[in-house]
Amino acid sequence: MAGLDITDCDGGVIVAVKVVPGASRTAMAGQLGGMLKIKISAAPEKGKANQCLIEFLAKRLGVKKNAVSIVAGKNNPAKRVQICGMTAEEVRSELMRAGKRSK
Numbered sequence: 001m002a003g004l005d006i007t008d009c010d011g012g013v014i015v016a017v018k019v020v021p022g023a024s025r026t027a028m029a030g031q032l033g034g035m036l037k038i039k040i041s042a043a044p045e046k047g048k049a050n051q052c053l054i055e056f057l058a059k060r061l062g063v064k065k066n067a068v069s070i071v072a073g074k075n076n077p078a079k080r081v082q083i084c085g086m087t088a089e090e091v092r093s094e095l096m097r098a099g100k101r102s103k
Helices: 048-061 088-101
Strands: 006-009 012-020 027-032 035-039 068-072 078-084
Touching (some): 012 048, 035 048
Antiparallel strands (some): 012 078, 027 035
16 A cells, blocks of 8 residues: 555545445455555445445544545545545555455
8 A cells, every 4th residue: 555645634634546336345446546446335326435435434444434525526436535633654554454354
């Protein structure tokens, strides 16, 4: 997860995420051009995939759902997601740990 596009912002970080909706299950799927690639089981309709993404990241990072928000790309598979209350290093560490657990 070293090559991920994670930038510091006020009170947290912004993570570049590539979402693949309509997958058989929600899971991390590696990296794609600096973005964290996540397969989402929800369909991309009426915000279902976005909500699923927020819930998935909150659980994986050990934060409350209200600490995770999509700040850009709500209607696009390429998104910028803000994680409040964590540093870039903490996010990288938790994502690496979560990736090892899912294997």
